[in-house]
Amino acid sequence: MAFDGFTLAAVTDQLSSALIGGTVSKIAMPEKDELLISIRNNSTNYRLLISAGASLPLIYLTEANKPSPLTAPSFCMLLRKYLSGSKITDICQEGLERIVTISFEHINELGDLSEKKIVFELMGKYSNIIFVNENGIIIDSIKRVPSSVSSVREVLPGRKYAFSNELYKIQPVLVDRKQLDNIVSEVPSAEIYKALYGRIAGMSPLMAQELCTRAGISYDIPANGLSVSDLDSLYLQLHLLVTSAVNKEFKPTIIYHNDIPVEFSAFESVQYRSAGYTQKHFDSISRLLEEYYASKELYSRIRQKSSDIRKTVVSLLERASKKYDLQKKQLKDCEHKDNYKVYGDLLNTYGYALKGGEKSFICRNYYDDNNEITIPLDPNKNSSENAKRYYEKYAKLRRTEAALSVEILNTVNTIDHLAGILQSIETSASENDINQIRDELIEFGYLNGKSKDKKKAIKSEPMHFVSSDGFDIYVGKNNYQNEEVTFRIASSNDLWFHAKKVPGSHVIVKCNASVSDMPDRVFREAASLAAYYSQSRTNSKVEVDYTQRKNLRKTPGGPPGYVVYNTNYSITAEPKSEI
Numbered sequence: 288m289a290f291d292g293f294t295l296a297a298v299t300d301q302l303s304s305a306l307i308g309g310t311v312s313k314i315a316m317p318e319k320d321e322l323l324i325s326i327r328n329n330s331t332n333y334r335l336l337i338s339a340g341a342s343l344p345l346i347y348l349t350e351a352n353k354p355s356p357l358t359a360p361s362f363c364m365l366l367r368k369y370l371s372g373s374k375i376t377d378i379c380q381e382g383l384e385r386i387v388t389i390s391f392e393h394i395n396e397l398g399d400l401s402e403k404k405i406v407f408e409l410m411g412k413y414s415n416i417i418f419v420n421e422n423g424i425i426i427d428s429i430k431r432v433p434s435s436v437s438s439v440r441e442v443l444p445g446r447k448y449a450f451s452n453e454l455y456k457i458q459p460v461l462v463d464r465k466q467l468d469n470i471v472s473e474v475p476s477a478e479i480y481k482a483l484y485g486r487i488a489g490m491s492p493l494m495a496q497e498l499c500t501r502a503g504i505s506y507d508i509p510a511n512g513l514s515v516s517d518l519d520s521l522y523l524q525l526h527l528l529v530t531s532a533v534n535k536e537f538k539p540t541i542i543y544h545n546d547i548p549v550e551f552s553a554f555e556s557v558q559y560r561s562a563g564y565t566q567k568h569f570d571s572i573s574r575l576l577e578e579y580y581a582s583k584e585l586y587s588r589i590r591q592k593s594s595d596i597r598k599t600v601v602s603l604l605e606r607a608s609k610k611y612d613l614q615k616k617q618l619k620d621c622e623h624k625d626n627y628k629v630y631g632d633l634l635n636t637y638g639y640a641l642k643g644g645e646k647s648f649i650c651r652n653y654y655d656d657n658n659e660i661t662i663p664l665d666p667n668k669n670s671s672e673n674a675k676r677y678y679e680k681y682a683k684l685r686r687t688e689a690a691l692s693v694e695i696l697n698t699v700n701t702i703d704h705l706a707g708i709l710q711s712i713e714t715s716a717s718e719n720d721i722n723q724i725r726d727e728l729i730e731f732g733y734l735n736g737k738s739k740d741k742k743k744a745i746k747s748e749p750m751h752f753v754s755s756d757g758f759d760i761y762v763g764k765n766n767y768q769n770e771e772v773t774f775r776i777a778s779s780n781d782l783w784f785h786a787k788k789v790p791g792s793h794v795i796v797k798c799n800a801s802v803s804d805m806p807d808r809v810f811r812e813a814a815s816l817a818a819y820y821s822q823s824r825t826n827s828k829v830e831v832d833y834t835q836r837k838n839l840r841k842t843p844g845g846p847p848g849y850v851v852y853n854t855n856y857s858i859t860a861e862p863k864s865e866i
Contacts, residue, residue, distance in 0.1 A: 290345060290409060292383035292489020293528070297537040297553040297572040298346055299380040299387055305333055305348060311373050311391070316363040317353035320429055322416060326375065337407055337416055339429055344414035345580070346387065346407055348573040362429050366418065369393060369403050369426075376402070381450065382458040383489030383532065385409040406448065419448045456488040459529045467522050475511035479521075482510045487525075493550055498524050500558035528554070539575040541567045541582075546716075546864050548582045551575055565864070585717075593712050593721045596728065600712065603733055604705045611698045618691045624684035629654055630662045631677040638670025704731070704846050707790040710822050711765035714792060719747035723767050731846065749776075752816065752866050754809045759797040760866070762816055769793040769848030779837035782810075784817040787830040787857065791821025793848060795836070802835065814860035824862045831860050 309328025317323055321338040336349045359367070373393035380387050388406050395401040402421040408414055416429040425446050432442035440449065457466060470486045471479070480499055484490035490498075499506035502520040504513065513521070531537070531554065542550040542559045543566070550559070556566060569575040629652065637650045644666045652660040664673050708724060715721050728734040749772050750762040761776050763769035769792065773783060777795040782802060784794035794817040796809060810833070818829035834855040842849035 290385070291491035291494050292380075292385055293494060293532055293553045294551070294572065295346075295385050295387060295409060296380055296383060296489070296532050297535075297539060298576075299378055300535050300537070301348065301572055302335070302346075302387075302389075303378045305331075306335065306375050306389075307378060309333065309375050311370050311375070314363060314366045314370060315353070315355040316360050317355055319360065320414075320416075322363075322366070322429070323353055323355075328375075337405075339407070339414040339416050341412040341414065343580070344409045344411065345576060346409065347576040348571075349577050351577070362418075362427055365427055366405075369418075373403070382460070383529075384450075384456075385489070386450065415442060417442060417448060423448050457486055458488050459490070459525060460533065462487060462522075462525060464518075464522050467518060467525070471510040471513060471518065476509050478507045479504070479510045479513060480506040493552065494528075497552070497554075497556060497558050498528060501528075537572065539569040539572045541569070541575055541579050543567065547586055548579050551579045589715060589718065589721060592718060593715060593724075596721065596725060596734075597709070597712050599728070599734060600705055600709050604702065604709065607698055607702045607705060611695065611702065614691055614695045614698060618688065618695065621684045621688040621691065624681050624688065627677040627681040627684070629660075631674040631681065633660065633662060634670050634674035634677070638674065641670045643669060700845070703790070704849075705733075706822070707766060707846075707848075710790040714764045714820050716750075716764065717747060720764050723747045724765050727766055727847070752812075754796070754812050754866055756806050756809055758799065758805070758809050760813055760816065761795045761797075762820055763793045763848065764820070766846055766848035773836065773839060773848065773850065774841070777836040779835070781836045782813065782833055783836050783839060784813045784831055784833045786817050786821035786823050787832050789822040791817060791823070793850075794820070810858060811860060812863075812866045814858045815863040816866070818860045819862035819864050821862075827861065828859050829862055831858050832856070833858060 306326050306328055309326040311324060312327050312332075313325035315323045315325075318338070318340070320340050321336070324335045324337070326333045326335060334349050334352065335346070337346045338344055370391050370393060373391040375389060376392045377390040378387065379390075386406065386408050388404050391403045391405070393401055393403065403426070404419045406417040406419055408417070414430075415432070418426045418428065420426055425442060425444055425448050427444050428442050430442070431444075432440070434441050442448075457470070462470075470482055473486065474482045477485075480492060480495035483495040483498060484492055487495075496506040498521065501524040502517065504517050504521065537553045538555045540552050540555050541548050542552070542556055542564055544564050549564075550556070553572060555568070559566065569578070632654075633650055633652060634648070636653075638648075640650075641648060641664075645664050646666050648662045648664055648670075649659055650662070651657040662673075665676065668676065708727065711724055712721070715724065725734065725736075729736040747764070747768065749764060749768040752760040752762065754760055761772040763772045772795045773793045776797075777783065778797070780802065781798050782796040782805075784796070785791055794813050796805075796813045798805060814831040814833065817831045817833075818824065818826075821829065823829045832852075832855045834852055838854045839850045839852050842851055
């Protein structure tokens, strides 16, 4: 996450445009370190969320409301006393530091205009929301910091407010070419991106790495490894970046890796223009932050909710794999069963020559061109008893082989089924998707529980895309959805796609006309989706089978969504999560 000075500059710009001149209508504290301020301006209602949480400090406009405690905390009551009905007069950022000040104008007890300020310091675990009067004296803060906690800077009521030590960094707008040389020379052995974000205000590791990438240099080389031309290029990119911030030329962007949000930035990212990464742009930084944190929260919640199921499936897969290995070993032992029948036949033919007590018997094997063969014997048994013993071994191994062949097939089907379920877990995008998978595990006896009535079963919709040429494409996220898209949504002439010989999603293209009239691009886009939503999604190229729906048959007695087909074509596709 890169909530750096540049991101805060974009937030400050949006807040200034939306809130200055507005009136505070409500103040709440949904969490102990979080404010939710409602403001009405230009006939529009806004909600400003400010969080000083140690793990997730942030500030942005949100449309979501949050429940508040029945009894408001004292800091919330204090803000209500002074700021309810007040007017926002200014919102500013201290240079490109992660500090934003919101100024309020209100009527005091004497009926005079008075000014108050909320200073939000976005400093990781040291983040704070500080309430200050017109003389710069701290009235209170959401986190009080006594001298026992910080000997450098107290944050207590009655103390004079002073900016954090962060302000000792150099403002990027003031960095000239000579100062850049000085920054590099101060830490010659440090990686260059660390030297940049360690000395220049507003920089985060992400932004420092981005700056190096734009300058065409590796961000992890030592600072003293840069040439003069490297430094010239680095200074030029820093100047361009600062100019974009000063001119408010922001382009809020979320970076995704395999559909998972990994970073965000106030500008488009150059360093993440590579395979596996996608970027989504937003018209406002607040919309970006709200979606980013909502997506991260959803992803974390789904991962947490699915962790028990994933562990169960992985454990069952490991058990089934061990069972398969043992069955294969037992089956290999059965390969020698015919030898025992030969021993029995030869003993019945030549055993009359035995006198009793022998431990072995050498005779001609008429099954093998009369070559000599040595038959081990039990000296306590006569020839007929030894022959019977070998016939019994042969019969037992033959029965075992027949049973193992069935059991191995069942074990292979179980492994395939569990591997498909594991892939479905990775594809899940909602809690309902996870609940559907849980229902399937219960239905097939992998988990204890009661199977739900199918009429009351949890409904989770397959993914729906529209191709570049306007064709509807449906993608199942689990076996139940695969069953639905293939045997309910699809018509007999629609096209069906699936990654070859690996667990994955069923992809259906609604043809709406003859297949021969469909553009080649539709085939490529559908195949890319089938490749991505499969076990082979990390490969650069994936082979995908496709055929018409009418060529598919359900696997007899198999799990939902399992099919067999004999007529198909293949296409090689690059995995893509979207069209």
